[in-house]
Amino acid sequence: MITYPFAFVGAAIIGASFRLPRSTIPWAGLCGLTAWAGFDLSLRMGAPELAAVFVGAILLGVLAEVLARRLHHPAILFAIPGLIPLVPGIIAYRGMLMLSRNQLAEGAWQLARALLYAGILAAGLSIPTVLFRRWTRRH
Amino acid sequence: MVSYEHAAALQVAAEAGVVLMQSGADVARVEDTVARILRAYGAEQPDIYATPTGIFISLSDEETTIVRRVRQRTIALDRISAINELSRSLCAQLQEPGEALRRIREIAQQPSPLPGWLDVPASGLAAAACTMLVGGTLPGVLPAFVANLVVQAGERVCRWLGLPDAVSDFIAGANAVFGATLLDRWFGVPVGPVVAGGIMILVPGLAFTNALRDAIAGDLVSATARGLEAFVKVAALAGGVGAALFVVGGGAIL
Numbered sequence: 490m491i492t493y494p495f496a497f498v499g500a501a502i503i504g505a506s507f508r509l510p511r512s513t514i515p516w517a518g519l520c521g522l523t524a525w526a527g528f529d530l531s532l533r534m535g536a537p538e539l540a541a542v543f544v545g546a547i548l549l550g551v552l553a554e555v556l557a558r559r560l561h562h563p564a565i566l567f568a569i570p571g572l573i574p575l576v577p578g579i580i581a582y583r584g585m586l587m588l589s590r591n592q593l594a595e596g597a598w599q600l601a602r603a604l605l606y607a608g609i610l611a612a613g614l615s616i617p618t619v620l621f622r623r624w625t626r627r628h
Numbered sequence: 629m630v631s632y633e634h635a636a637a638l639q640v641a642a643e644a645g646v647v648l649m650q651s652g653a654d655v656a657r658v659e660d661t662v663a664r665i666l667r668a669y670g671a672e673q674p675d676i677y678a679t680p681t682g683i684f685i686s687l688s689d690e691e692t693t694i695v696r697r698v699r700q701r702t703i704a705l706d707r708i709s710a711i712n713e714l715s716r717s718l719c720a721q722l723q724e725p726g727e728a729l730r731r732i733r734e735i736a737q738q739p740s741p742l743p744g745w746l747d748v749p750a751s752g753l754a755a756a757a758c759t760m761l762v763g764g765t766l767p768g769v770l771p772a773f774v775a776n777l778v779v780q781a782g783e784r785v786c787r788w789l790g791l792p793d794a795v796s797d798f799i800a801g802a803n804a805v806f807g808a809t810l811l812d813r814w815f816g817v818p819v820g821p822v823v824a825g826g827i828m829i830l831v832p833g834l835a836f837t838n839a840l841r842d843a844i845a846g847d848l849v850s851a852t853a854r855g856l857e858a859f860v861k862v863a864a865l866a867g868g869v870g871a872a873l874f875v876v877g878g879g880a881i882l
Binding site (some may be wrong): 490496499503507508561565570572573574576578579580588589590603608610611613 | 703753
């Protein structure tokens with residue numbers, strides 16, 4: 490639970506350095522928190538890691554679309570900072586580092602895991618976007 | 629509508645597309661916005677092909693085509709929002725193409741909402757927060773912030789020197805290890821999470837994810853380009869970290 494405030498702060502500040510308009514910065518933090526909470530709570534309830542990522546991404550996608558309609562900004566403004574806590578950068582990096590140290594099998598496994606993470610994040614994020622676009626006018 | 633106006637509308641749409649692409653929008657949004665602007669100006673059946681490195685637009689009824697090269701790409705969410713707003717206002721009320729073009733150039737030039745002097749501290753703080761998400765400990769947050777200030781400042785210096793991205797990523801990766809190693813020697817903070825947090829915000833996890841978003845949307849060329857961009861970045865970072873670990877003789881990391 491101690492990690493939750495850091496997910497909020499991390500997403501909000503990265504949002505700011507991605508040049509978010511000031512009024513949207515706290516909302517970006519909320520997106521990061523939601524994605525992280527979805528992931529963390531699913532893990533605690535015993536979901537497999539990748540399923541937990543999927544849950545986090547879906548929640549993030551829904552929240553980003555809702556906020557987009559409420560605050561009249563494109564959803565991508567909320568989705569991109571919100572992704573930060575779940576993004577598989579560290580895994581990809583770990584994989585490359587292992588490759589550079591000749592631990593080929595472990596490195597390849599980590600890279601494959603990073604790709605799965607990214608794919609599932611992207612899929613989870615796309616589903617709410619597609620559904621919302623069917624119901625409402627695009628923002 | 630005379631063809632002169634179509635040519636002007638094409639300029640407006642292309643400029644908007646370029647700014648969007650440079651600000652980190654996904655291909656679907658770029659193509660969508662360009663099409664919306666062209667339709668607002670009465671162009672029918674525009675064919676738009678946007679990639680992260682260039683945008684091609686052609687009006688099939690007019691036999692006019694425009695090609696615009698896209699060079700630098702960062703993430704600038706305020707510009708994406710501003711262009712989006714402009715394209716919607718164009719649909720509601722048409723502006724003179726010259727006026728719209730002027731407005732787009734204004735958006736491209738607008739300064740960041742985050743004051744310049746806050747840029748490095750903010751990135752350091754974000755990295756310190758991320759340290760906690762990858763298994764860091766609470767007492768490690770402040771040291772992580774300090775180490776990441778060094779990494780971020782080094783990255784700005786590299787950019788200012790005009791070094792290629794891959795080179796500055798290599799240096800950033802090495803800097804993260806050096807900073808974390810010093811913290812380890814002086815304060816006994818474990819190295820792993822500090823390095824991890826420091827490179828977390830440099831690392832292209834976002835680029836990987838966006839590449840796959842483009843792939844899911846069916847924009848395969850763009851997905852490949854973004855994926856390769858991410859791969860080069862992560863390889864350079866890991867190379868820098870690996871080289872620095874070799875120099876400081878560090879053990880297992882992460």
